Amino acid sequence: MAAERFVLDQRLEGDSIKLTRLGLCTLRLMNDSRWPWLLLVPQRVGIEEIHQLTPLDQTMLTFETALVSAALKEATGCEKINIGALGNRVRQLHIHVIARNEADTNWPDPVWGFGKRKAYQDDECKELRKRILGKLEAQNI
Amino acid sequence: MAAERFVLDQRLEGDSIKLTRLGLCTLRLMNDSRWPWLLLVPQRVGIEEIHQLTPLDQTMLTFETALVSAALKEATGCEKINIGALGNRVRQLHIHVIARNEADTNWPDPVWGFGKRKAYQDDECKELRKRILGKLEAQNI
Numbered sequence: 001m002a003a004e005r006f007v008l009d010q011r012l013e014g015d016s017i018k019l020t021r022l023g024l025c026t027l028r029l030m031n032d033s034r035w036p037w038l039l040l041v042p043q044r045v046g047i048e049e050i051h052q053l054t055p056l057d058q059t060m061l062t063f064e065t066a067l068v069s070a071a072l073k074e075a076t077g078c079e080k081i082n083i084g085a086l087g088n089r090v091r092q093l094h095i096h097v098i099a100r101n102e103a104d105t106n107w108p109d110p111v112w113g114f115g116k117r118k119a120y121q122d123d124e125c126k127e128l129r130k131r132i133l134g135k136l137e138a139q140n141i
Numbered sequence: 142m143a144a145e146r147f148v149l150d151q152r153l154e155g156d157s158i159k160l161t162r163l164g165l166c167t168l169r170l171m172n173d174s175r176w177p178w179l180l181l182v183p184q185r186v187g188i189e190e191i192h193q194l195t196p197l198d199q200t201m202l203t204f205e206t207a208l209v210s211a212a213l214k215e216a217t218g219c220e221k222i223n224i225g226a227l228g229n230r231v232r233q234l235h236i237h238v239i240a241r242n243e244a245d246t247n248w249p250d251p252v253w254g255f256g257k258r259k260a261y262q263d264d265e266c267k268e269l270r271k272r273i274l275g276k277l278e279a280q281n282i
Contacts, residue, residue, distance in 0.1 A: 049222050051207040062203040066192040073190070081190050084225040088241060088249035100229060108229035109254035
């Protein structure tokens with residue numbers, strides 16, 4: 001019997017835009033211009049918690065999270081990175097990596113569950129995408 | 142010159158209770174009975190972001206986070222673990238590991254920044270501490 005194929009949760013798919021594929025995760029940009037906000041989604045079936053991943057996958061996830069976090073900090077010059085794995089609404093494991101600044105919406109409280117999503121303009125999205133991918137490439141992945 | 146000694150941030154110290162020391166992190170219980178809520182604080186000086194840790198420390202942190210997360214899930218039988226590294230208020234790197242349930246305070250939104258802390262009663266705190274440490278020990282650390 002063939003292994004079950006990974007399928008991205010429909011809500012995550014609708015809320016975000018694909019940037020690239022890393023070793024373990026798909027990297028996506030949340031379509032919410034209030035904060036530069038990335039999603040890492042491990043391409044594994046039926047996983048809800050980080051501790052359910054194999055030790056190797058956990059290590060890969062850590063590596064990819066750190067890489068993306070450093071790239072996002074460089075790309076945005078933000079004050080602080082917020083990392084979270086919540087999954088209260090969408091159970092498929094996904095890791096949030098968000099650029100925060102002292103003047104941003106809802107600082108210093110978290111972004112999750114706050115107010116309404118504000119979609120990007122096309123050119124704004126393209127520019128941010130290019131900037132983030134440029135910083136990722138500069139890190140030799 | 143001697144290396145600078147790690148000192149726990151005063152706010153983290155005031156808000157939480159020491160449970161034990163792991164390899165990299167001190168494990169603490171947030172003194173807030175609204176949710177079973179643990180803190181992992183890497184014993185490293187001057188670190189604010191996970192990506193600033195060495196690759197070995199990142200791997201240790203992942204291992205300890207997964208261990209604590211699995212133990213907390215077993216100890217509480219919770220629906221979902223929430224993991225977060227925010228640091229918007231306290232910059233010293235610390236990782237939150239929280240047991241969440243569909244009936245709990247502020248579900249499905251995050252715990253951070255919500256309402257007022259409700260300190261544990263002594264016996265309630267002792268009982269939870271014992272239960273969590275028991276599950277950690279059962280994982281052979």
